[in-house]
Amino acid sequence: MAGADFDCDVLIAGGGPTGVTLAVLLAKRGVSVIVAEKEAAIYPLPRAAHIDHEGMRILQEAGVAEAVMQTARRANRYDFRNAKGEVLLRFEGAGQIGPGGWPAANMIHQPSVEAELHKALAAQPKAQLHHRWELKSFTDDGAGVTARVSTPEGDRTVRARFLVGADGARSPVREACGIHFEDLNFEEPWLVVDVLVDDFSKLPTDNLQICNPARPTTCVLMGEGRHRWEFMILPGETAEQVSDDAFIEALLEPWNVKSAVRLERKAVYTFRARIAAQWRKGRVLLAGDAAHQTPPFAGQGMCSGLRDAANLAWKLAAVTNGEADDALLDSYQPERAPNLRATIDMAIMMGKTVCITSPWQAWLRDLKFKLARKLGKLPDGPPAYPPISAGRILAGSAGAGSYFPQPVAPDGTRLDAVMGLGHWLISRAELDKPVLAPFAKPLAAWLDKHQADAVLVRPDRYVFGTGTAANLAGKWSG
Structure with missing residues (x-):
């Protein structure tokens, strides 16, 4: 419990899904927590689109799984198809109950998930979430962390036993700690197009990776009446060019959905695979995108952050409640990193299957998949993580x-x-x-x-x- 010298046990920089989930799980264990979120409100447009059964189990512990399921959708299958529409690889069973006790794959609307998490956090008397609070600097003196935070009322000091940087891919906490990223050699620019759906009958019911060398494309379900396309940006194209509404309309034309959808969001992202060299430095820890980034092809970005929160929550609680020495926190990265690397490897494998723009290499890829299918050597689902x-x-x-x-x-x-x-x-x-x-x-x-x-x-x-x-x-x- 936070004592007289501490404002809270754990200060969390970043109020996204990872940070708020961690805060809820900590507060449920009697740990006092402050979440400092620099934005004024939940980002209103969708980003993550998928939560697996294990992520849903973590949200169950946070008390929001049932509400999240109310707006989630499930695809019939996950197909990798070539330019001719032939199935190269097919994963089925998305609606089956996974080991976590929830459907294996759930397509979600991230702002709705975050809204439920915020409600859960507000119900915890030992937790505080402050919007427009931005962490500016901090000092770890070995006994605790003293942070300077910019607030609408001016700068203030927050003293905590631990600081968790759940502050995204550009994490100021990670940067301040001097922790570098290990680059896992995957970097591809894509255009993400999110739409509101007026007529679902005109949209696919499968999640699709279209492995067309002319324009690799992703097409996936989302929650709350939405759908998503992702289009690989080709050499010579600019972010401004592909973000033009007329350009996007031309990209969607082959899908024959003009009267069925309305554009909600367009964004250019560079899909990257990176992992922080160090997830703990003294009394400062990293979680979520601050610690790792995975390409979206396996749908494991948000899931990985939720797993971080689940691993870290019980350990921070044991340490702050006096049930364990803080050496327990040294197990965080050795436990999570191998799972995370396997997740990233899977996403990179999927990405490299999709992101082939050479017709000759695409022909060879298609041939290899056809042979593997005839020999019965294709997996029927993603491999189990270690x-x-x-x-x-x-x-x-x-x-x-x-x-x-x-x-x-x-x-x-x-x-x-x-x-x-x-x-x-x-x-x-x-x-x-x-x-x-x-x-x-x-x-x-x-x-x-x-x-x-x-x-x-x-x-x-x-x-x-x-x-x-x-x-x-x-x-x-x-």
Whole structure:
């Protein structure tokens, strides 16, 4: 808890989805938090378009998942098609329930998601969100962080135990720490076009990557009555040229949607793959786009920031509540970075499949996919991301570091809703207890698969380890 010398336990620079989710998760654990957001309000136009089942589970903990699902949509499938419309690669099952207990892929309207998160944060007495507060400088003296913040009422000083930079790709917090980005060698300029939909019958129901060397194109569903196209900007084209309404109208003409949609937003982005060399420096930590940027082809940008928030929240809470030494925070990057790198690798692979502008190279790509399809070697979905291999896990025990699923009871109740925020110790001997009985079958199946008597699940729902209940309890607290 923040003491007399501190204004809050954690100061978060940046009030986007990562920062506000982290703030909600911290406040629910009794941590006092201040979010400093330089903008006057939520950015009103859509940016991120997708949240996976794991991201939805994190939003469930924040208390907003049901509301988010009210405006989310699901595509039938995710297709990579060539210029002729032939399917090169197809991922299905977007509407199936994923391990996180929610549909595997959910197309969302980011401002609506952020609005729900803001409501959740406002309901937390230990949290404050201040718009038009801009972090100008800070000093880490080893015992805490003293920040100078510009506010509408003038500059003020905020003293916190920790500072989290969730302040975007151009993060002033990261820059002030002198932390450099590792460039993962993917940089492509694209035009993003978002539309309001008046007639959904004229729009695709699949998410599409059109691997046409003449103009690589993305076409995806979004939430709240919207749809998105992304068009690769070709050599010689300028941002001003492609942003012209007449140019955009010509790009959309082959889709035959003129009477069905209205332009809401157009923006030129350079899709990049980068990761910060250091995610923690003393009492300063980075999260979300401040720590990493991934091309959008795998739809994992916002999801990655939510995973950062879930990993960091329980650790910051344990440290600030006196339950753990701050060395626990050293596990943040070793746990998250391998998952993040695999996410970026997947996005780059997808991007390189799409972003071929040479007809000859596109022909070779198409041939390789056709051969792989005939041989049955194409995946039917994105690969599973690697488990946690180093950090706060019981290394060597079966399932350690893996993602623990959230079973859904016959009446629709999800496991997390009855088990609560903390870590869980689940043993075979307890599966007949009333709280676990509705989930006994899938839990027993998980224990069988790992030949375990018990499992200890961390607060971020990754597995600490398996073994006997007594041994797990001792190792966790030891």
